[in-house]
Amino acid sequence: MSDANRFFNLAVAQMGPVHLRDSRESVVKRLIEMLREAASRGAKMVVFPELALTTFFPRYWYEDEAEVNARFFETQMPGPVTQPLFDLARELGVGFYLGYAELTPEGRRFNTSILVNERAEIVAKYRKIHLPGHSDHKPDAPFQHLEKKYFEVGNGGYVVSDMLGTRISQCLCNDRRWPETYRMMSLQSARIVALGYNTPSHNIHWDEPVHLRMFHHLLSLQANAYQNGLWVAAAAKCGKEDGFHMIGGSAIVAPTGEIVAQSRGEEDEVIFARCDLEMGEKFLQNVFNFAKHRRPEHYRLITERVGAGLPLSPEALSTEI
């Protein structure tokens, strides 16, 4: 692999809070600033957060679905407000990942992200598969987490695209906690995974110690980057949105599992790494040589069962009988 193709300059653009009162125009202005900064540092691609254009609205219960759709969802991508971001990306020759709420012409709603190449063409669209939270109103909770109310489960699977001289895939927030997400990508020979997230620091379901939010966020990125020979770039939207705090910790993680760049604060912040795309190979040729070492005949339950059930009998588990 020539040096030109071997090294990939990757940026993550963390966003500070987006408040209910913030216009999409003001948000796009912030994204453009960070795109410029990333390009000035030679980035080939910039990763923006999940639901980057609005506040994390699943924290609110709305009776009126039409109001939610009008206020928080995009019917066009790019649309009039986001077009300037695409135009600048094309001018600078920089690709990007962007998370947003998608409303289809048929009225279907998804928590969506896109991968855009250096010509500002949308190469791939991803619709979030692991939707956390609930769909019912929890009036006693300090805030809601209504992704199961406002979004459908994604219907496009995990796509890996040849773009920007390598193979890139994408997911969203809660997906990063599930090993199946990354395995689906590494079995398709992805080299880089881009993801955005909005992670409340407070757990509304039980009194989880707050330090665990950051620990589990980074653990999920590091373990799965290592176990799949992937570079993982994660962009937070964080800080206090109308008083509701979300964790920062945007990071770029190497296939070694090591964090090579991490945000310091909880405002708009660009972090950067020069990714050696050959690094993953070392692990995928040896420790995690899937073709040599994986044994799917022993993994059947992973796709056959949804929830945990009773143990299987030795006969059912045996590949001999």
Ligand code: ING
């Ligand atoms: N947010 C959170 C996330 O997965 C969450 C929700 C936090 C679920 C912690 C479980 C534990 O990071 C989104 N948007 O998925």
